[in-house]
Amino acid sequence: MDIDLAPGQGLVVTGGRGSGKSSLLRAVMGLAGPGGDTTVFGARPGSPDALRRIGWAPQSWPFTYGVRTGEAIRMVAALKGYGPEEAARAMDEAGFTAPAKFAPLLEIEEARQASLACALIGTPDLLVLDDPWEFTQTDTAIHRALDRGAAVLVASSEPGGLLGILGVSITLKDGRRA
């Protein structure tokens, strides 16, 4: 599979369940899977320098038990070198309004917004969104990222309006480009 994502470009990866969309994104992030010849910002996937330039929104509930969601988002901000005010701004931009809730108690919509907030911390040069729900805030955040020259990579089985915003899409089937 050959994918080249330049600054200011968007790409939607679509496909059915188990087609390899999330695996592709995790490979880009260096979290799992074979890296192959992939380079992200000129470095191997998963290199700390490359990861610091990426905003990552994992799918489903990425938070552990016992952590308040706002606390988790502030932790992500702190590890990226930002203060709590930046975490608050990202939560606001993502439309997330339940920072005091523990992760298991989040509604699915809130979990997707919290995940998006993690990705919006700072000014990432690449947004990687795994199964984002299409809230107004999602569309706005993608528009803003593209406008400032960041690249946006999205995986979604039902991309809806995201196809129109990002323009380019590829479809996966059984881990290969269909």
Added chain:
Amino acid sequence: MSPTSALSIISSVEFRAIIRRRWFLISIAVGAALIVTGTIFAGGRDGIPRFDALRAWTLAVEVIGGLVVSACLGASVANRDADGGWFGLQVATGTTRAVVTLGRVLGRVLVLVAIFAVWMALAWLCGVLIGNGSDWPLIVTGFAGIGNMLVVLTVAALCSVALGPVSSGVMGVLAYIVSLALVNMSSAAEADVIGTSWSGLISSLYFIFPRGIVSPLVADLQARDVAGLAAPRVEVNGNIVFIQPASWATVIWTLGWCALLALAAAGAMRRRALS
């Protein structure tokens, strides 16, 4: 973000997350209830038996409760959070996997110390209330218990990279049993109550692997056979074996092993798939 700052952030978040969990509060409460029960039991006695009774109850809480807690803490370092996305979320910030792993281990070590601190403080207070005075040997035994449980925690942490939580916890407990068995068998070898063909092997293993840390108090209780189920008297081939208290070299050796196991867990996480 320096590795030290990242380590501090991750360990403090993990610490707060764990102390809010129900099982943490239940562990502290059950241990405290058993120590209070032991105090009531001990309070009905006089002299040395009063000391022995409270010490044996406290020792039982620290060994059995400590094993459960440390196995649970170590076994949750990687597997579920690595598969569930939490570990990946931390790594995706640009923090190295090694630092994330060590931060998670450190957070759990702090939880273990916090639990033991509560139990030790309560046992000390109970001892004062029933007239035992400040029982410093019991405090020293608590610190020895923390050292032993660090072996369980770090072995379980290393196993949690590849195994499920239950298997990892069992491996941690097995490591504790082996570390104590090595101390017991080494003492038996020194006392010439086992065959010479085994002595060489036991001595070799004793000098290589982590060793159980036996406090002077536990050695004394064991010798008089009043330590209860947590530290029964050691008999080999019908001979009573007197266990010597751990030397400082043993303490340093075992803690060094714990540090090595934590680093091994950090290294093993380098190639583990994350969600």
